[in-house]
Amino acid sequence: MKARTSAALLVEAGHVRINGARETAPGHGVKIGDVLTIALDRGVRILKVIAFAERRGDAQAARLLYEDLQGGPK
Structure with missing residues (x-):
């Protein structure tokens, strides 16, 4: 499975938060500084x-x- 598809599935399943808010739209943009x-x-x-x-x-x-932000390996 391609990375973009995998990422979209994570977002759709509710496994991604942007600045603490759960995101369910794979097309939601991010900006510099977002966590x-x-x-x-x-x-x-x-x-x-x-x-x-x-x-x-x-x-x-x-x-x-x-x-x-966890200081772990990239």
Whole structure:
């Protein structure tokens, strides 16, 4: 399954919060400074959006676009 599809399913299932508010619309935009709380099978990730990329990149490039607020590995 592609990443975008997986992300949309998480949002639709109510597993994503933006700034503490549950989000159920996959097309909802995020902005720099937003904090995303994502409930996954093996735990919860809390990420702060710190930048956007002009083009889609690999996972290593994506890690530069957010801050892990739990201090864990990216």
